[in-house]
Amino acid sequence: MLLSCIRRDWLSNVRGDLLAGLVVALALIPEAIAFSIIAGVDPKVGLYASFSMAVVIAFAGGRPGMISAATGAMALVMVLLVKEHGLQYLLATTVLTGVLQIVAGLLKLGSLMRFVSRSVVTGFVNALAILIFLAQLPELTNVTWVVYAMTAAGLAIIYGFPYITRAIPSPLVCIVVLTIVAIVLKLDIRAVGDMGRLPDSLPIFLLPDVPLDFETLRIIFPYALTLTVVGLLESMMTAAIVDDLTDTTSNKNRECMGQGVANIATGFIGGMAGCAMIGQSVINVKSGGRGRLSTFCAGLFLLILIVFLGPWVKLIPMAALVAVMIMVSIGTFSWDSIRKLREYPPSSSLVMIATVAVTVSTHDLAKGVFVGVLLSGIFFAHKVGRVLRIDRTSDAEGRLRNYSVVGQVFFASSETFVGAFDFKEVVETVRIDVSGAHFWDITAVSALDKVLLKFKREGTEVEVIGLNEASATLVDRFAIHDKPGTVEKLTH
Incomplete structure (x- = not known):
């Protein structure tokens, strides 16, 4: 039984998982740096977190092929904590977040996903797609025509290369080809190295340097509780989306506990709290990743790239990664939900639109899903009441x-x-x-x-x-x- 599970989750798609893991690792670097900047910490905090989350969740998670790392939703919660109390309290909060998530898993709170309607999930997906696209706009604003040309060339490779062969993921080909072009032609365009300094050493185990008293708990508990809710909500929604993309099922309660274990490990190596990432998970699936090996390799390759291949990674043009993320936003958006807007019941369409509107306007996934679930409940009660x-x-x-x-x-x-x-x-x-x-x-x-x-x-x-x-x-x-x-x- 154990051997069959290992073969299914780890060894059933070795080549596809290895290549997909490499693509995800390359795409993780600029996002992890950007989320570190948002949280107000050194880039290595986000990069170490992404490595740790991906590697640990590969073993402990309940959804094979799903990528967990440092995320923007979690980073936004940390801003005030870091500003007022510093990095060490953030690390302590990350550990406590992990503990609370394990408790949530033991209480089987992952089962609450059955109360989230399909309209809310669709709204969540569409909102994420829009946010992913909007996040790329700064890289396409006030730039030279060369950046637009490189981005367009990247999209052409991503969508055109599969007609030649699907043996190699087209996003990986896009990144490699555009990097070579940028180096050979010595193009003066923004690259990964311009995002922030990459770490040059491996992470080490450390205990958060905070007093172990009630005052510390009073400071970190509200943040940890918020991070727990946001992290589990985004992870459960992402798991549901990957379930649909792969026509498989996942263990939501195990995923809750896995997220907790990953965050505890992350806090003890100097990383910020993280959760599942829908964008990277979609990249993984669309690049051929299906098993736990793809998630593990994403984290492992990320560490190798930033620590040992940093000088080369710094040369990757941001235009290549922007092209990959635009592909993700286009592929993530549920275009069918727009085409059939008039065919669906008005209440379902309104729930979907409200979820998108609140999520995009607030950049807060939790608020968007909360509004969607609330409206779904109201409409359902009204319908049944009649x-x-x-x-x-x-x-x-x-x-x-x-x-x-x-x-x-x-x-x-x-x-x-x-x-x-x-x-x-x-x-x-x-x-x-x-x-x-x-x-x-x-x-x-x-x-x-x-x-x-x-x-x-x-x-x-x-x-x-x-x-x-x-x-x-x-x-x-x-x-x-x-x-x-x-x-x-x-x-x-």
């Missing part, structure tokens, strides 16, 4: 009125439920048949109370029949209409 039918029949003498309730009774449908009864009608007995209904919450029980007590005030005897076991349990616990002093009869 599926409630109450039919009325009377006996020949007009002494008995039968009400038959079919549907879901909860907070969104409780007013409809109460409004369906005629309390002024003169009858001796009212029988309410709820065998086709389900009472979900205390609002529903309160609505039932209101109906029965109103009939009582009119001197009408009421009988409720057909409560299912779950509804009856809820009514028994929270209803007040059958407490001493009332005359209604409740039969199950």
Whole structure:
């Protein structure tokens, strides 16, 4: 069993995983440096984090082929912490973030992904694609025509080379060819070396130099909690996207714990907290990466490139990497969601658009997904609340009125439920048949109370029949209409 898992996850696609890992490693370098700058730390903090996250998650994660590293979403959370308390507190926060993520995995919080609708996931994907593209614009603003020509040539290689052969990932060919062109022609364009200084030594184990007391915990816990939520949210969403791209499944709870283990390891080698990266994960998949070996190689190659091949890596033109990231943004965006915008239910389209709008405007993935999930819940409750039918029949003498309730009774449908009864009608007995209904919450029980007590005030005897076991349990616990002093009869 163990050997078959190793063969499937590590050795089933060796050549594809090795090449994809190299492409991802090259694309990680400028992003890790940029995210370090955003967080206000030395570039090596982001680079070491990307190496550590990728290598550790390859073993501990629940989604083979998914790339984890330093990310912009996490970097934005760290800005104030680094500014006010310094790097050592950031490292301590990274370790605590890992601990909280492991706890989340043990509590099986990864299973909460089932409450995220397809519209929210699509909105998340589209927003990420837009943000990835927008992040490339600074490299294409106020530059010479040579940069545009190189970027266009890179895109031509990326999309044209697969028609020649798919044996080598076209993004890798793009990076190599444009680097050679830039060196041979001595082009004066921005390169990776202009982003920041690459480290020239291997990371070492170190303990965060902070006091181990309650005051430290008070400072780092709010940041760690935010990083935990943002990191797991982005990782779970990315896992769902890679699941779709590869037609495979992943273990979300294991991924939560794997992210935690990776962040703990990262904090102890001087790296910043990280999480899954949708852009790099898409690059990995589209370059042929499928197994854990691709993720491991991405981290390993990254370390080799920045420490041992730094002088060569510095020469890679940013135009080549911009072309790769534009390819990622185009491939990530769900164009089908635009083409079928009018075909989908308006509520689904609105959820998708709202998720995109909030995410892009705030650059905060958590806020975008939160708004999307909230709207999905509201629309779902409204839709289900309308599926409630109450039919009325009377006996020949007009002494008995039968009400038959079919549907879901909860907070969104409780007013409809109460409004369906005629309390002024003169009858001796009212029988309410709820065998086709389900009472979900205390609002529903309160609505039932209101109906029965109103009939009582009119001197009408009421009988409720057909409560299912779950509804009856809820009514028994929270209803007040059958407490001493009332005359209604409740039969199950």
